[in-house]
Amino acid sequence: MAESVVLDPVDLHLLRLLQNDARMTYRDLAAQVGVAPSTCLDRVTRLRRCGVILGHRLELDPAKLGRGLQALLSVQVRPHRRELVGPFVERIRALPESLTMFHLTGPDDYLVHVAVADMADLQRLVLDEFTARREVARVETRLIFQQWDCGPLLPPSPSAQSG
Amino acid sequence: MAESVVLDPVDLHLLRLLQNDARMTYRDLAAQVGVAPSTCLDRVTRLRRCGVILGHRLELDPAKLGRGLQALLSVQVRPHRRELVGPFVERIRALPESLTMFHLTGPDDYLVHVAVADMADLQRLVLDEFTARREVARVETRLIFQQWDCGPLLPPSPSAQSG
DNA sequence: CGTGAAAAAAGTAAGCC
């Protein structure tokens, strides 16, 4: 599978618009980009098939779902061996509180973004699901005051090369 | 604006399906949930209007866009005062490399998730956009080996209360 | 509230530049 894909200005324009609102119709996309609706369909279909577009996801408001508190948990897993980290990752991923999970370089092996109801819920989560596990050597909890989603993801200035 | 919203099993079922694939048609949703397509439309429209559904976002593959390396940057901003952090946040948010930004409790004030082309690009970003700024006291860079999106976001076990 | 059928709009495929 190709590492990168050649994207012309039309593709980039479409991606920029769709990242802002993935429900835009091909007709509206066409009007803004300056090509025919069927061309938009062709382009977007191609972007989907070559893996640039991975999927369409719903963005929900955690607070509206009764998960008004978010936090980042830095976790050290010791010893950091495959037979321990595999089950650890699967277990944490499956928690309803988990949003995203990163495997990182540095002293802390994993970072887990969680959404919980309140502070008591967070304490329960840390104690019952993290520190209670034998392979978890350390958990550092940081609360999230605020979060920003940044601008659209686009290739670095000189357009991406083919591969 | 209400803090939480009453969600019955039909709403939850719809949200679970749509979080997995936001492009599912109301017809398919209806078949799986066991109600009429028009009912699905009503429910989803309501969820959108009451803010549970914030939007439909496209999920892109950063590697395919020539941004094969991702990292998390922990940033200390000193002094941590409004007149300094406002412009800092706006500047970092506007970078094409920035994906998400968190304001956190703890010794590191901000965490920035970035996607760059390669290590040289990351070094340039850290030096030119972060440490070069007077208010940035410290930047700690951690590379991302792997990232997982976790299961669907759902309310805590006893369904959310009204507000 | 949910339903089912009808109207409006969008998505999709084909043929032609």
Next chain:
DNA sequence: GGCTTACTTTTTTCACG
């Protein structure tokens, strides 16, 4: 490749249970 046109499916409305 992209555009136009015709065709299919979906979305959306609305009167009714």
